[in-house]
Amino acid sequence: MLELRDIYYEVHDDDEARDVNILRGVNLKIEDGEFMVITGPNGGGKSTIAKIIMGIIKPTSGQIFFQGEDITNLDITGRARKGIGFAFQAPVRFKGLKVYDLLKLAAGQEIDVNTACVYLSQVGLCAADYIEREINDSLSGGELKRIEIALLIARKTALSVFDEPEAGIDLWSFKNLVEVFEKQQREVNGSIVIISHQERIMEIADRIAVIADGKVKEVGAKADILPELIPGNQVCDRI
Ligand SMILES: Nc1ncnc2c1ncn2[C@@H]1O[C@H](COP(=O)(O)OP(=O)(O)OP(=O)(O)O)[C@@H](O)[C@H]1O
Numbered sequence: 001m002l003e004l005r006d007i008y009y010e011v012h013d014d015d016e017a018r019d020v021n022i023l024r025g026v027n028l029k030i031e032d033g034e035f036m037v038i039t040g041p042n043g044g045g046k047s048t049i050a051k052i053i054m055g056i057i058k059p060t061s062g063q064i065f066f067q068g069e070d071i072t073n074l075d076i077t078g079r080a081r082k083g084i085g086f087a088f089q090a091p092v093r094f095k096g097l098k099v100y101d102l103l104k105l106a107a108g109q110e111i112d113v114n115t116a117c118v119y120l121s122q123v124g125l126c127a128a129d130y131i132e133r134e135i136n137d138s139l140s141g142g143e144l145k146r147i148e149i150a151l152l153i154a155r156k157t158a159l160s161v162f163d164e165p166e167a168g169i170d171l172w173s174f175k176n177l178v179e180v181f182e183k184q185q186r187e188v189n190g191s192i193v194i195i196s197h198q199e200r201i202m203e204i205a206d207r208i209a210v211i212a213d214g215k216v217k218e219v220g221a222k223a224d225i226l227p228e229l230i231p232g233n234q235v236c237d238r239i
Helices: 046-054 076-084 099-107 113-122 139-154 174-188 222-229
Strands: 004-014 018-030 035-039 061-066 084-086 161-162 191-195 207-214 213-223
Touching: 004 046, 018 046, 018 213, 035 046, 046 084, 046 139, 046 161, 046 191, 076 084, 084 139, 099 113, 099 139, 113 174, 139 161, 139 174, 139 213, 161 174, 207 222, 213 222
Parallel strands: 035 191, 035 207, 084 161, 161 191
Antiparallel strands: 004 018, 004 061, 207 213
8 A cells, every 4th residue: 555644845036936745745555456546626736645655745744654664755766666757757768779678678578579569559649659669769759658657567566556547648549548558457456546538548547636725625536536527516616
Protein backbone atom coordinates (compact mmCIF):
# COMPACT_ATOMS: atom_id res chain seq x y z
CA MET A 1 0.00 0.00 0.00
CA LEU A 2 1.08 3.56 -0.70
CA GLU A 3 0.11 6.18 1.80
CA LEU A 4 0.48 9.93 1.61
CA ARG A 5 0.20 11.32 5.11
CA ASP A 6 -0.52 15.02 5.63
CA ILE A 7 1.54 16.18 2.66
CA TYR A 8 2.29 19.87 2.29
CA TYR A 9 4.24 21.37 -0.61
CA GLU A 10 5.22 24.99 -0.56
CA VAL A 11 7.27 26.96 -3.08
CA HIS A 12 8.57 30.49 -3.02
CA ASP A 13 7.24 32.73 -5.74
CA ASP A 14 10.09 35.17 -6.41
CA ASP A 15 7.99 37.50 -8.58
CA GLU A 16 5.34 37.93 -5.94
CA ALA A 17 7.87 37.60 -3.10
CA ARG A 18 5.67 35.18 -1.20
CA ASP A 19 5.31 31.49 -0.39
CA VAL A 20 2.68 29.54 -2.31
CA ASN A 21 1.02 26.51 -0.79
CA ILE A 22 0.50 24.05 -3.62
CA LEU A 23 -0.47 21.04 -1.51
CA ARG A 24 -2.22 21.66 1.78
CA GLY A 25 -2.51 18.52 3.84
CA VAL A 26 -3.03 15.69 1.35
CA ASN A 27 -3.98 12.33 2.84
CA LEU A 28 -4.43 9.46 0.41
CA LYS A 29 -4.10 5.67 0.51
CA ILE A 30 -3.66 3.46 -2.52
CA GLU A 31 -4.17 -0.22 -1.78
CA ASP A 32 -2.21 -3.07 -3.36
CA GLY A 33 -3.71 -4.04 -6.69
CA GLU A 34 -5.88 -0.94 -6.77
CA PHE A 35 -6.48 1.19 -9.84
CA MET A 36 -6.89 4.79 -8.77
CA VAL A 37 -7.58 7.77 -11.00
CA ILE A 38 -6.67 11.20 -9.65
CA THR A 39 -8.67 13.97 -11.25
CA GLY A 40 -9.77 17.53 -10.57
CA PRO A 41 -9.56 21.06 -11.94
CA ASN A 42 -6.48 22.48 -13.66
CA GLY A 43 -3.92 23.71 -11.20
CA GLY A 44 -5.44 21.73 -8.32
CA GLY A 45 -2.19 19.91 -7.51
CA LYS A 46 -2.50 16.53 -9.29
CA SER A 47 0.86 16.55 -11.07
CA THR A 48 2.53 17.79 -7.91
CA ILE A 49 1.13 14.74 -6.09
CA ALA A 50 2.41 12.48 -8.88
CA LYS A 51 5.89 14.03 -8.61
CA ILE A 52 5.85 13.58 -4.85
CA ILE A 53 4.91 9.90 -5.20
CA MET A 54 7.71 9.33 -7.70
CA GLY A 55 10.31 11.23 -5.66
CA ILE A 56 10.92 13.98 -8.22
CA ILE A 57 10.16 16.59 -5.59
CA LYS A 58 10.17 16.37 -1.80
CA PRO A 59 7.23 17.51 0.28
CA THR A 60 7.77 20.47 2.58
CA SER A 61 6.24 18.35 5.31
CA GLY A 62 4.36 15.09 5.65
CA GLN A 63 5.34 11.47 5.02
CA ILE A 64 5.07 8.87 2.29
CA PHE A 65 4.87 5.20 3.13
CA PHE A 66 5.18 2.31 0.68
CA GLN A 67 4.51 -1.23 1.88
CA GLY A 68 4.74 0.09 5.43
CA GLU A 69 8.16 1.69 4.96
CA ASP A 70 8.76 5.43 5.19
CA ILE A 71 10.12 6.38 1.75
CA THR A 72 9.83 10.16 2.17
CA ASN A 73 13.58 10.65 1.88
CA LEU A 74 14.20 8.19 -0.97
CA ASP A 75 15.03 9.67 -4.37
CA ILE A 76 13.71 8.47 -7.74
CA THR A 77 16.25 5.66 -8.00
CA GLY A 78 15.62 4.47 -4.46
CA ARG A 79 11.90 4.39 -5.07
CA ALA A 80 12.35 2.62 -8.40
CA ARG A 81 14.24 -0.11 -6.54
CA LYS A 82 11.27 -0.47 -4.22
CA GLY A 83 8.98 -0.99 -7.21
CA ILE A 84 7.61 2.46 -8.00
CA GLY A 85 7.69 3.28 -11.70
CA PHE A 86 6.42 6.11 -13.77
CA ALA A 87 5.84 6.59 -17.42
CA PHE A 88 7.75 9.68 -18.31
CA GLN A 89 11.00 8.90 -16.57
CA ALA A 90 12.77 6.85 -19.15
CA PRO A 91 13.62 7.67 -22.73
CA VAL A 92 15.09 11.17 -22.66
CA ARG A 93 17.85 9.94 -20.37
CA PHE A 94 18.78 7.11 -22.70
CA LYS A 95 19.46 8.97 -25.92
CA GLY A 96 21.31 6.80 -28.41
CA LEU A 97 20.03 3.48 -27.08
CA LYS A 98 17.78 1.40 -29.26
CA VAL A 99 14.17 0.83 -28.29
CA TYR A 100 14.86 -2.93 -28.04
CA ASP A 101 17.74 -2.35 -25.59
CA LEU A 102 15.58 -0.08 -23.48
CA LEU A 103 12.83 -2.67 -23.33
CA LYS A 104 15.38 -5.25 -22.13
CA LEU A 105 16.63 -2.81 -19.50
CA ALA A 106 13.08 -2.11 -18.38
CA ALA A 107 12.24 -5.81 -18.16
CA GLY A 108 15.43 -6.41 -16.18
CA GLN A 109 16.26 -9.50 -18.24
CA GLU A 110 16.95 -10.76 -21.74
CA ILE A 111 13.75 -10.72 -23.74
CA ASP A 112 13.40 -12.07 -27.24
CA VAL A 113 12.30 -9.96 -30.17
CA ASN A 114 8.81 -11.42 -30.10
CA THR A 115 8.23 -10.35 -26.48
CA ALA A 116 9.57 -6.87 -27.23
CA CYS A 117 7.23 -6.68 -30.20
CA VAL A 118 4.26 -7.59 -28.01
CA TYR A 119 5.03 -4.65 -25.70
CA LEU A 120 5.28 -2.26 -28.62
CA SER A 121 2.16 -3.46 -30.37
CA GLN A 122 0.21 -3.09 -27.13
CA VAL A 123 0.82 0.64 -27.29
CA GLY A 124 -0.09 0.80 -30.96
CA LEU A 125 3.41 0.91 -32.43
CA CYS A 126 4.33 -1.33 -35.35
CA ALA A 127 7.17 -3.24 -33.75
CA ALA A 128 9.12 -3.76 -36.98
CA ASP A 129 9.38 0.00 -37.44
CA TYR A 130 10.48 0.83 -33.94
CA ILE A 131 12.47 -1.97 -32.37
CA GLU A 132 15.76 -0.86 -33.96
CA ARG A 133 15.04 2.85 -33.70
CA GLU A 134 17.31 4.93 -31.52
CA ILE A 135 15.93 7.19 -28.83
CA ASN A 136 16.62 10.63 -30.24
CA ASP A 137 14.90 13.76 -31.46
CA SER A 138 13.61 12.01 -34.57
CA LEU A 139 10.85 10.38 -32.51
CA SER A 140 7.69 12.43 -32.23
CA GLY A 141 6.22 13.34 -28.87
CA GLY A 142 3.41 10.81 -29.30
CA GLU A 143 5.83 8.03 -30.27
CA LEU A 144 8.01 8.77 -27.28
CA LYS A 145 5.01 8.72 -25.01
CA ARG A 146 3.93 5.32 -26.30
CA ILE A 147 7.44 3.96 -25.88
CA GLU A 148 7.42 5.23 -22.30
CA ILE A 149 4.18 3.38 -21.62
CA ALA A 150 5.58 0.20 -23.26
CA LEU A 151 8.64 0.46 -20.99
CA LEU A 152 6.51 0.78 -17.91
CA ILE A 153 4.49 -2.27 -18.96
CA ALA A 154 7.72 -4.23 -19.44
CA ARG A 155 8.92 -3.21 -15.97
CA LYS A 156 5.89 -4.77 -14.26
CA THR A 157 6.28 -2.47 -11.27
CA ALA A 158 4.37 -2.84 -7.99
CA LEU A 159 3.11 0.73 -8.38
CA SER A 160 2.84 2.46 -11.75
CA VAL A 161 2.14 6.17 -12.03
CA PHE A 162 0.95 7.72 -15.29
CA ASP A 163 0.53 11.47 -15.54
CA GLU A 164 -2.06 12.23 -18.21
CA PRO A 165 -1.15 9.29 -20.46
CA GLU A 166 -3.74 10.41 -23.01
CA ALA A 167 -1.97 13.72 -23.64
CA GLY A 168 -0.24 13.88 -26.99
CA ILE A 169 -1.67 10.60 -28.22
CA ASP A 170 -4.06 11.58 -30.96
CA LEU A 171 -4.46 8.78 -33.43
CA TRP A 172 -4.12 5.92 -31.05
CA SER A 173 -7.60 5.27 -29.79
CA PHE A 174 -8.58 5.47 -26.17
CA LYS A 175 -9.92 1.99 -26.39
CA ASN A 176 -6.38 0.69 -26.83
CA LEU A 177 -5.02 2.84 -24.06
CA VAL A 178 -7.72 1.69 -21.68
CA GLU A 179 -7.09 -1.95 -22.63
CA VAL A 180 -3.38 -1.52 -21.91
CA PHE A 181 -4.15 -0.39 -18.38
CA GLU A 182 -6.71 -3.12 -17.78
CA LYS A 183 -4.25 -5.74 -18.99
CA GLN A 184 -1.42 -4.30 -16.92
CA GLN A 185 -3.48 -4.47 -13.75
CA ARG A 186 -4.71 -7.98 -14.50
CA GLU A 187 -1.29 -9.42 -15.29
CA VAL A 188 0.92 -7.65 -12.79
CA ASN A 189 -1.62 -7.23 -10.01
CA GLY A 190 0.20 -4.02 -9.16
CA SER A 191 -1.35 -0.73 -8.15
CA ILE A 192 -1.93 1.84 -10.86
CA VAL A 193 -2.31 5.57 -10.33
CA ILE A 194 -3.39 7.61 -13.32
CA ILE A 195 -3.74 11.37 -13.40
CA SER A 196 -6.47 12.00 -15.93
CA HIS A 197 -9.43 14.13 -16.92
CA GLN A 198 -10.81 11.42 -19.19
CA GLU A 199 -14.11 9.79 -18.32
CA ARG A 200 -13.15 6.66 -20.28
CA ILE A 201 -10.15 6.17 -18.01
CA MET A 202 -12.14 6.96 -14.85
CA GLU A 203 -14.65 4.32 -15.88
CA ILE A 204 -12.10 1.55 -15.40
CA ALA A 205 -10.84 2.85 -12.04
CA ASP A 206 -11.58 1.16 -8.72
CA ARG A 207 -11.57 4.48 -6.93
CA ILE A 208 -11.38 8.13 -7.94
CA ALA A 209 -9.75 10.93 -5.95
CA VAL A 210 -10.73 14.51 -6.72
CA ILE A 211 -7.97 17.02 -5.99
CA ALA A 212 -8.71 20.73 -5.84
CA ASP A 213 -7.00 23.68 -4.17
CA GLY A 214 -4.17 21.42 -3.03
CA LYS A 215 -6.42 19.10 -1.08
CA VAL A 216 -8.29 15.84 -1.51
CA LYS A 217 -11.85 17.07 -2.00
CA GLU A 218 -13.33 13.62 -2.40
CA VAL A 219 -12.18 10.07 -2.66
CA GLY A 220 -14.34 7.03 -3.13
CA ALA A 221 -15.53 4.20 -5.31
CA LYS A 222 -15.94 5.01 -8.98
CA ALA A 223 -19.66 4.30 -8.68
CA ASP A 224 -20.03 7.04 -6.08
CA ILE A 225 -17.70 9.69 -7.51
CA LEU A 226 -18.16 9.38 -11.27
CA PRO A 227 -21.86 10.38 -11.36
CA GLU A 228 -20.94 13.60 -9.53
CA LEU A 229 -18.43 14.45 -12.22
CA ILE A 230 -21.00 14.34 -15.01
CA PRO A 231 -21.58 17.79 -16.54
CA GLY A 232 -24.29 19.94 -15.08
CA ASN A 233 -23.70 19.32 -11.42
CA GLN A 234 -21.72 21.11 -8.77
CA VAL A 235 -18.50 19.12 -8.81
CA CYS A 236 -18.24 19.09 -12.57
CA ASP A 237 -18.63 22.84 -12.71
CA ARG A 238 -15.27 23.04 -11.01
CA ILE A 239 -13.50 20.68 -13.40
N1 LIG B 1 7.54 25.13 -8.81
C1 LIG B 1 6.41 25.82 -8.80
N2 LIG B 1 6.41 27.15 -8.60
C2 LIG B 1 5.27 27.87 -8.56
N3 LIG B 1 4.06 27.34 -8.76
C3 LIG B 1 4.00 26.01 -8.99
C4 LIG B 1 5.15 25.18 -9.03
N4 LIG B 1 4.76 23.91 -9.27
C5 LIG B 1 3.42 23.94 -9.40
N5 LIG B 1 2.96 25.20 -9.23
C6 LIG B 1 1.56 25.64 -9.25
O1 LIG B 1 0.85 24.75 -8.41
C7 LIG B 1 -0.45 24.52 -8.91
C8 LIG B 1 -0.69 23.02 -9.06
O2 LIG B 1 0.09 22.53 -10.16
P1 LIG B 1 -0.10 21.05 -10.73
O3 LIG B 1 0.76 20.93 -11.94
O4 LIG B 1 0.13 20.08 -9.63
O5 LIG B 1 -1.63 21.07 -11.11
P2 LIG B 1 -2.53 19.98 -11.87
O6 LIG B 1 -3.69 19.69 -10.98
O7 LIG B 1 -1.69 18.83 -12.29
O8 LIG B 1 -3.01 20.82 -13.12
P3 LIG B 1 -3.39 20.41 -14.63
O9 LIG B 1 -4.71 19.72 -14.58
O10 LIG B 1 -3.49 21.74 -15.30
O11 LIG B 1 -2.26 19.57 -15.18
C9 LIG B 1 -0.56 25.30 -10.22
O12 LIG B 1 -1.19 26.52 -9.97
C10 LIG B 1 0.89 25.51 -10.60
O13 LIG B 1 1.05 26.68 -11.36
